[in-house]
Amino acid sequence: MRITGIGVEVVSEPKRHAVRDALQLLDRNGRTRLVIETDEGVTGVSDTYFGRLASSPAVLGQILTEQLGPAIVGEDPALIRQIRQKLRALTDYQGTAGLSTYGISAIDLALWDLLGKSLDAPVWKLLGAQRTAIPAYAMVGWLELDVAGLEQVSARAMEQGFRGVKMKVGGxxxxxxxxxxxxxxxxxxPDAPLMVDANQAFDFxxxxxxGRVYEELDCRxxxxxxxxxxxxxxxxLADKLDLPIATGENRYGQAAFRDLVAGGGVGVIQPDLRRAGGLTDCLEIGLMAAGFGIPYASHGGGAHIHVLAALPNTIYVESGLLPSDGRVELVDGCYPLPPGPGLSSWDG
Known part of the structure; x- marks a missing residue:
């Protein structure tokens, strides 16, 4: 099987309900959808989300269409790490971190989707799953909500069966x-996990x-x-607090995690599929963290659930509230793994 081409679709529109953290307003639903095509008719798909800047999905689309996509035509789509290395070398001069990594991640995810579909198996089976469901918490406590709104959405999360909630601080x-x-x-x-997220807002x-106050308030x-x-x-900071430090969503590539992990600067590791380099890098980051006894909790859900299924150190998948159409329900506070081939997920 060989890659014959790619297709890119871009969407950028205002978000119906803008959300705020300590540093920014996330007011857009932007997406760049990538389809990788092959000579055997099997395709792989990925969908990259942007919460800000109307132009970002189109910029990523151009990187995929004009730079990265042409470089993978003719390649064997099963050689995922080989393709990753080729794309890193291609983008080194312009700087691989940033939107170039977003593009490499989009290709990586689409390749895993393609591989799963070609074998008629979900990716979590290809990775050697350790579990059949992932403990879930709800990220619902955005800063634009007043206290009453915060209470209401937190109650809703618990009614839906989530094990705990996360809320923004530092605003x-x-x-x-x-x-x-x-x-x-x-x-x-008193017993449900409560996480707090400052989104890089503070100095040391x-x-x-x-952190000392959050610790006294029994935050997870x-x-x-x-x-x-x-x-x-x-x-x-980790040396001075008993409260675990969770971080990683804004680091690019596995190499950016090495010193943080080895130095003891992270208590819960949290890569982001888009910035880390896709499923491949997230899996490798998770295994590196496991070697140091550091638990792994995803930034975001969706395709990330396949990585979480395979890692020995998984503790949580992050989610928003469940969709109202009932297509996914938690079982004992856990997301069940999707049965479909490739990177299919319960939330699209």
Missing amino acids: GPLTEDVTRIKAVRAVIG HEALRR WFEEPLPADDTEGHIR
Whole structure:
């Protein structure tokens, strides 16, 4: 089987309900859909999401159409790591991190989808799954919500069967965070995991100050307390807090995780499929973390569930509220694995 071409579809439209974290407003639904075609008629598909900037999906589409796509024509789609290396070398001069990695990730995911379809098997089976369902929590506590809205959506998450919830912090003073955390805790109960996410909003001293308070409030982890590239800061912070530091969604490629993991700067590792390099890099990052005894919790869900099924150190899949059409239901607080071939997932 050989790759014969690619197709790209771009969507960019306003989000019906914009959400806010400590640094940004996510007000768009942007997507770049990639289809990889072969001479045997089997295709692989990936879908890359953008929450900001109307032009980003089209820019990625151009990178795929004009740079990365032509470079994979004629290749054997089963040689996924070989293709990854070729694309990294191709983009090295312009800088592989950033949108080039988004493109490599899109191709990587579409290749895994294609491989699964060609073998009529879900990708989690190809990876050697360790479990048949993934514990799930709901990321529902956005900062545009007032306390009443926060309580309502947290209650809804628990009604849907999620094991816990995550909420944003850092949008205002610490007293505001405390009020909001206590409100959510009162709704979800004393035993459900409650995670807090600062989205890189703090410097070291403020992260330490707030982290000590989040610790006293029995939060499960403190996510992205510092700028993503501050490896030394994460190591220092982790040394001073008992509260686990969760981070990784804004790091590009497996190499960006090595010093963070080896230095003890992360207590829960969280790669993002788009930025890490796709399913292949996320799997490798997860196995590296497992060697250090560090648990893995995805940033986002969807195709990531196939990686989570295979890793020995998986603890959670991240999700929004479940769709109202009932196409997926949690079982004992867990997402069941999708049965379809390739990268099919319950949430599309």
